[in-house]
Amino acid sequence: MGSPAKREMHLGYMYWLNGTHWGGWRLPEAPTANAFELDYAAKAAKLVEDAKFDFFFLGDTLPGDIYAEHWGTTHNAGRLEPFTLASQLALQTSKIGLVVTAHPTYYEPYILARLTASLDHLSKGRLSWNVVLGASDLAAQNFSLPDLGGERRYARADEFIRVIRLLWDSIEDGAYLQDKKSGQYLDPTKIHRLAHKGEFFQVAGTLPMPRPPQGQIPLLYAGASELSRELTARHCELNFTGPGTIEDSIAFNTDVRERARRIHGRDVPIFFLPGISPIIGDDRADAVDIFERLNAGLPLDDDPVDGDKDEQFWSSDAWAAIQQAPRGGLPLGVRSLRSLSERIGVDLRAGGLDAVITAETASRFNEFGQSLLGAVATRTDRTVERGTVRAGDLLRNSIGGGFPQVIGSAQDVADRLIEWFDRGAAEGFNINSPYMWDQLERFTSRVVPILRDKGVFRTDYTADTFRGHFGLEVPPNRFATDS
């Protein structure tokens, strides 16, 4: 018997046109041209394939109000349709997995089954589907839907996934006899009609192509609520939610895996690859400098001190909802010292953005204010004790949402990834760049070699499919009769 297979880190790259820091696109070195051309996405995909990443991830959010939303999430400023783009990228690459995002609310299972199965064939088994259920009633109204359907969209997604899995299996291997002698093209015993009649879908037929090379296309999901945990436990191979601490991640992963096994009888590995946004400098000070240049690009309100809201706004439901937004981030209109003062419980307007926060002022901050001071210290080494925290630092650090950032040298970033990996908080990471292209190139050219030296990341591909990169077998066909 050989020794047990060595545990290996998995890496995905989350592709967004401008990267993920909302001020990133404003850096002089960040590109603004050609982002909607194939060469741009292909450059990113080839970079990470050369670095032997497991997959290239095409996220997708359909904005409700593209102009308003792009201030908060520059990736909402537009993107090419992911299936069309992925089919081109399949031609430009040969090994790397391709993750395509689709929201079940906006598709029929039969259409998505055809799209995904076709792409799995065209890419020779490299596809994964990122199931998303993001909430935007405005986006739903582009699809003749009055709204998203509230929590029922999860029930719809559950049936959707069960149907799509049946469709992928609906033609068994060996069904295409193509027997010239007998004239029999198809074997009718290997073709299955679904006759599915459910709460949301009625699907009678068969997917008209051979079963996808991966049999069942792997599913990826992000989300940590009760409904999201259930969806991952029931159906998914990967989750990239990423709670903020190692302890929380271990607890989350354990909970989802236990549900999968105990409640749903799924004895399969589920991989947890939290999203992470490294900011890589020559050393820590250089990385902090890059981070602060990024933050300086965050658009503030026209009047960054007093803002432009009237007094009633600060006691409105709209303001309460903004503060509770789960993925954080302040929209334009509440990016001023006025809104910051509301949040930390101390009026900081008098000194303007450059005023240094004294120990006396900081001592009056509420819990949110104290945690913000902690975040600023972790990210930038600015502390009240040293007299280096300005009101503007607090404001800018309170605006951005998104993925946890790791700010440091390549060694610092690698150390952090290895710590999470070694302690079992993650099997790998869904890496994103704060802006294009420098940070992506720094990750592949500086961090990846350190991971290899430590023996945790592959030096070359040992498989050609998405499942293969994760060591996942092609599952048996649930309709198969001849085994």
Ligand SMILES: Cc1cc2nc3c(=O)[nH]c(=O)nc-3n(C[C@H](O)[C@H](O)[C@H](O)COP(=O)(O)O)c2cc1C
């Ligand atoms: C990291 C992350 C990325 C997401 N990306 C998208 C997306 O691109 N499109 C989308 O419609 N929803 C997206 N979502 C929303 C999820 O699909 C899901 O609706 C949400 O996570 C539910 O969150 P909860 O279970 O934590 O409440 C994303 C969620 C997370 C956490």
